[in-house]
Amino acid sequence: MLTYLDNNATTRIAPEVLAAMRPFLEDRFFNPSSAYECARGPADAIRQARRTVAAALGGVAPDEVLFTSCATESLNAAIFGAVRANPARRHLVTSAVEHPAVLEVCRDLARDGLEVDFLPVDRAGRLDPRAVVRAVRPDTLLVALMHANNETGVVFPIADLARLTKEIDPSVLFLTDATQTMGKLPLDLTGELAAVDLFAFSGHKLHAPKGVGALFVRRGARVRPFLIGGHQESGRRAGTENVAAIVALGAAVERAQRTRDADEIRIRGLRDRLEAGLLASLPCVEVNGAGAERLPNTLNLSVHFIEGEGMLFELNRAGICASSGSACTSGSLEPSHVLRAMQIPFTAVHGSIRFSFSRDNTDADVDRVLAAFPEIVRGLRRLSPYWDPAHDRPRPEAEPMMRG
Ligand code: PLP
Numbered sequence: 001m002l003t004y005l006d007n008n009a010t011t012r013i014a015p016e017v018l019a020a021m022r023p024f025l026e027d028r029f030f031n032p033s034s035a036y037e038c039a040r041g042p043a044d045a046i047r048q049a050r051r052t053v054a055a056a057l058g059g060v061a062p063d064e065v066l067f068t069s070c071a072t073e074s075l076n077a078a079i080f081g082a083v084r085a086n087p088a089r090r091h092l093v094t095s096a097v098e099h100p101a102v103l104e105v106c107r108d109l110a111r112d113g114l115e116v117d118f119l120p121v122d123r124a125g126r127l128d129p130r131a132v133v134r135a136v137r138p139d140t141l142l143v144a145l146m147h148a149n150n151e152t153g154v155v156f157p158i159a160d161l162a163r164l165t166k167e168i169d170p171s172v173l174f175l176t177d178a179t180q181t182m183g184k185l186p187l188d189l190t191g192e193l194a195a196v197d198l199f200a201f202s203g204h205k206l207h208a209p210k211g212v213g214a215l216f217v218r219r220g221a222r223v224r225p226f227l228i229g230g231h232q233e234s235g236r237r238a239g240t241e242n243v244a245a246i247v248a249l250g251a252a253v254e255r256a257q258r259t260r261d262a263d264e265i266r267i268r269g270l271r272d273r274l275e276a277g278l279l280a281s282l283p284c285v286e287v288n289g290a291g292a293e294r295l296p297n298t299l300n301l302s303v304h305f306i307e308g309e310g311m312l313f314e315l316n317r318a319g320i321c322a323s324s325g326s327a328c329t330s331g332s333l334e335p336s337h338v339l340r341a342m343q344i345p346f347t348a349v350h351g352s353i354r355f356s357f358s359r360d361n362t363d364a365d366v367d368r369v370l371a372a373f374p375e376i377v378r379g380l381r382r383l384s385p386y387w388d389p390a391h392d393r394p395r396p397e398a399e400p401m402m403r404g
Contacts, residue, residue: 155181212246
């Protein structure tokens with residue numbers, strides 16, 4: 001039996017989503033641009049999915065929604081498209097904790113000579129709205145800030161940040177990466193989020209398949225097309241549509257709309273029980289992002305004096321999937337840039353572990369982690385020269401390491 005607690009990485013396709021997409025991989029395989037009668041079904045299905053997504057975003061116009069291949073493409077399209085459409089403006093504002101799909105694009109543009117401010121966050125992962133106000137200049141083109149952080153679940157007050165940006169200069173474009181909030185939080189681009197111009201997300205974080213995403217582009221926002229070729233998506237994103245995946249995205253969004261409130265309460269309950277149980281049974285463990293508003297499904301812990309890699313290895317042996325911000329496990333040579341930006345001590349970043357829930361999780365998953373994880377941590381700490389296993393606490397000379 002597998003306990004899957006890595007839902008911020010990806011989620012399982014929901015059965016009804018799979019059922020909705022399946023016909024478009026089988027009998028209804030036609031190219032939606034073709035002229036014959038049977039291609040009309042796929043074209044209508046895309047139209048319906050677009051209406052569903054537009055409605056879920058607070059009733060935006062369907063033609064403000066573009067389908068893409070993933071959030072990374074949506075974010076690249078938004079940023080590069082904005083830069084190409086507004087060549088007179090050369091300054092971007094973002095944060096130090098964005099996903100690489102934003103950070104690396106901004107770094108790439110900085111290499112081309114654009115100026116980028118990477119705003120810092122505090123120890124809880126919060127962004128000071130005054131820093132955004134201070135950063136916006138007459139030549140600012142775009143402010144790109146994520147809605148919720150994928151590693152810590154910390155939520156930025158995007159509605160306020162977008163409003164403040166527009167109060168300084170209504171012509172500055174505001175982009176938000178909503179990859180971790182779509183389907184989890186209510187999102188109203190005609191109400192609370194009316195100052196957001198560009199809004200990106202991926203299907204596979206909300207129980208649709210990988211390979212589909214969307215970008216909302218508010219009418220009037222100056223953004224040049226990113227993929228150029230055919231006339232698909234009204235000429236704003238060329239390439240034959242991934243019909244089945246787009247249908248799946250529509251079905252997943254519709255399902256999330258229907259069940260989100262009930263899911264949120266249940267998921268928060270599971271996450272809170274895990275958090276309280278682990279904090280009660282293990283000393284020298286801290287919640288990263290504590291004190292900030294956090295997504296209800298995410299728990300990021302620093303377990304002092306051990307490595308994330310060891311924890312993941314042992315969890316994996318116990319049939320539990322989680323993730324870590326330690327360097328060896330994150331696929332890069334550097335440990336989590338998010339936790340480092342939060343000024344979390346190096347050793348605590350290496351000992352970070354993230355459990356992320358979805359509606360597929362149950363109390364049994366929490367019970368399994370509570371049964372397995374404290375023992376795993378005790379076992380690994382016994383191997384640490386900094387830990388005193390007899391008293392289950394750090395050796396006195398090691399205590400300053402926790403403060404960095
Ligand atoms: N933005 C955030 C906040 C994410 O969590 C992710 C994926 O983890 C992405 C962007 C990129 O999504 P994708 O890999 O689907 O393009």
